[in-house]
Amino acid sequence: METVLTGITTTGVPHIGNYVGAIRPTVIASRDKSVKSYYFVADYHSLIKSSDPDRLARSTLEVAASWLAAGLDPDCVFYRQSDIPEIMELTWVLTCMTAKGLMNRAHAYKAAVAENEARRNRDPDKAITMGLYSYPILMAADILMFKAHKVPVGRDQIQHVEMARDIAGRFNHHFGETFVLPEAVVGENTAVLPGLDGRKMSKSYANTIPLFAPEKRLRKLIMRIKTNSQEPGEPKDPDTSALYAIYRAFCTDGEAAAIRERYRAGIAWGEMKKVLFEYLNDQLKGPRAEYERLMDAPDYVEGVLCRGAERAREVSVPYMDEIRRAVGFRKLG
Ligand code: TRP
Numbered sequence: 430m431e432t433v434l435t436g437i438t439t440t441g442v443p444h445i446g447n448y449v450g451a452i453r454p455t456v457i458a459s460r461d462k463s464v465k466s467y468y469f470v471a472d473y474h475s476l477i478k479s480s481d482p483d484r485l486a487r488s489t490l491e492v493a494a495s496w497l498a499a500g501l502d503p504d505c506v507f508y509r510q511s512d513i514p515e516i517m518e519l520t521w522v523l524t525c526m527t528a529k530g531l532m533n534r535a536h537a538y539k540a541a542v543a544e545n546e547a548r549r550n551r552d553p554d555k556a557i558t559m560g561l562y563s564y565p566i567l568m569a570a571d572i573l574m575f576k577a578h579k580v581p582v583g584r585d586q587i588q589h590v591e592m593a594r595d596i597a598g599r600f601n602h603h604f605g606e607t608f609v610l611p612e613a614v615v616g617e618n619t620a621v622l623p624g625l626d627g628r629k630m631s632k633s634y635a636n637t638i639p640l641f642a643p644e645k646r647l648r649k650l651i652m653r654i655k656t657n658s659q660e661p662g663e664p665k666d667p668d669t670s671a672l673y674a675i676y677r678a679f680c681t682d683g684e685a686a687a688i689r690e691r692y693r694a695g696i697a698w699g700e701m702k703k704v705l706f707e708y709l710n711d712q713l714k715g716p717r718a719e720y721e722r723l724m725d726a727p728d729y730v731e732g733v734l735c736r737g738a739e740r741a742r743e744v745s746v747p748y749m750d751e752i753r754r755a756v757g758f759r760k761l762g
Pocket residue numbers: 434435436437438471474567568571572580581582586
C-alpha cells in the first residue's frame with residue numbers, strides 16, 4: 430500500500446486561501462482508503478521562526494483544531510512532530526549523510542543570504558540559524574521516517590522533497606537499502622485566491638479572510654473586497670472579479686454558470702457581496718462551530734494528537750532500531 434505524508438507548518442489561523450489551496454485537497458485525500466496517510470503538525474519546524482513559547486503552543490492548537498474542523502479523517506495518522514523523538518534522532522543520522530554543499534543550495538537559506546547581501550551586511554550569514562540552514566534535513570527525516578512514497582506539497586517545497594530523495598539515496602548506497610525514495614506531488618488545480626485588495630490572498634499582504642472568522646467579521650471583510658466602479662445594471666466580467674473568483678472556489682459548476690449569468694445581467698456589486706457572504710457563511714458555519722468547540726477543548730485535541738503519536742511510533746520506534754543497527758549502533762558481543 431502506498432504511503433502519503435505531509436507536514437503542516439504552524440503559522441496560526443489559516444485563511445480561506447490556505448483552505449482552498451492546501452487544506453481542502455488534503456482533507457479530501459485523507460479520506461482515500463486505498464493509501465496510508467500521515468499528517469503532522471510540524472512544530473519542530475516552527476521553532477526555527479519562533480522564540481515565543483506561548484505563541485508556538487497556541488499555534489499548534491489552532492492548526493490542529495483547524496484541520497480537524499475542516500474534516501481531516503480522524504482515521505488517518507495525525508500527530509505532532511515533536512511527539513516523535515525518533516525524528517530528531519534520524520535527523521542527526523541524516524545530517525551525517527548530507528553534503529554541506531547541498532544545504533548551501535536550499536532556497537530558503539539562499540534567500541536569507543541574498544537578503545543580507547542586499548542590505549549590505551558584512552556577514553552574509555547574519556541572523557541565520559543552523560535550524561534554518563538544516564531545515565531540509567529535518568524535513569527529510571519527517572518523510573523517510575514513515576517510508577512515504579508520495580509527499581503532497583506546494584511548489585516552494587519541491588526542492589526539499591528532492592533533497593530528501595538525494596539524502597535517502599546516499600544513505601542506501603552507504604548502508605544498504607533502508608529508505609524509500611519519496612516523490613513530491615504538486616496539486617495541479619489548486620486555485621490561487623485573490624485577497625481583499627485583489628492581489629493574491631496572503632498573510633504578508635494583510636488581505637486575508639480567516640477561515641473561521643465569526644459571522645459578523647466575515648460579512649465585514651467580504652463587504653471590503655475591492656470591486657471596480659461599474660454601476661448596477663451594467664454587464665460585468667466575472668473573470669476579472671475577485672468576488673467571483675472566491676465564489677467559484679467554493680461553488681459547483683452549475684452554481685458558477687448561474688452566477689456568470691447574473692454578472693452578464695448586471696448584478697450590483699453590493700448584491701454580489703451579499704450572495705458571496707451568504708454562500709460562504711453557509712458552507713463555513715458548521716466547521717466554524719466545530720473549530721470553536723475544539724479551541725475550547727484543548728484536552729480533546731491533545732488526546733487526538735497523542736493517539737496519533739502512538740500510532741506513528743508503532744512505525745518509527747522499530748524502524749529507528751533498524752536504522753541504528755544499519756549504521757553500526759549495536760550491542761557489543
Ligand atoms: N516545510 C513544509 C512547509 O513549509 C512543511 C513540512 C515539514 C513538510 N515537514 C514536511 C511537508 C514533510 C511535507 C513533508 O510547507
